[in-house]
Amino acid sequence: MKYVFLVSHGELAHGMHTALTMFAGENRDDILSVGLKNGMGADAFAEEVKKCLSVTGSDDEILLFADLVGGSPLTTAANVVAEMGLLDRTVMCGGMNLPLVLSAVVMKDDTDTEELIQSLLPEAKDAIRRFQISGEEPEEEI
Template identity: 50%
Template sequence: MKYLVLVSHGDFAEGLKTSLAMFAGDKIDQVIAVGLKNGTSADDFAVTFKEALSVLKDDDSLVLLADIVGGSPLTTALSVLSEMGYLETTTVLGGMNLPMALTAIVMKDVLEGDAFVSSVLSEAKTALQEYKTASDDADDEEDDI
């Protein structure tokens, strides 16, 4: 099985998993979420992360999404995955957001390799935009006529 693994600072990963359940509840058992809590060491996070991965079997693979590339949750997770022998079968992406995670959970069993990465990153980037509302000033000017 291919799992989606979310790691973050604080409760972001767990909150994102909760949000994913609203859109892809049928796949939520394939999502593992672990956050580095405030005041917790990277070593303690490693223990918690390893425990969360206890459901994995030897032939499982992973998609790992992290909040910040180079952050402690990601670097610690990569060390644990290397130690457990899963690093070579893990796709790693950083800067996670909800559209990215949703695309990853839906497409993880459909696309592979570069096509998967391209699809997930494209959705993540497309979601980043300014939302502009229509100005009420235009309506005010029309009312004066």
């Protein structure tokens, strides 16, 4: 199985997880999430990550998405992944957004992992655009 594992500061990972269930279905065992709570130490967060990843099997892959490259959730999760011997089966990306993780969930089972990541990253960047509403009323045609 390929797991999508979301880590973040605060509740972002859990919020993304909830949003994913709205699009991809509830009761998905292949989506995991952990948030670094305010005041939580790195050791406590590492334990949460270990607990979350304990469901993975020896043949499973992990697509780890984090809110910030170099942030504590990603670096701590990366250390735990390495300690658990999962590094060779894990791909990590920072700067997650909903289009990125939704596409990962939808496409992960039908696409090679490296190919998947190569297609997801440009798609995630392209999903960020300015949204502008014009104040002008459209002219009515006669």
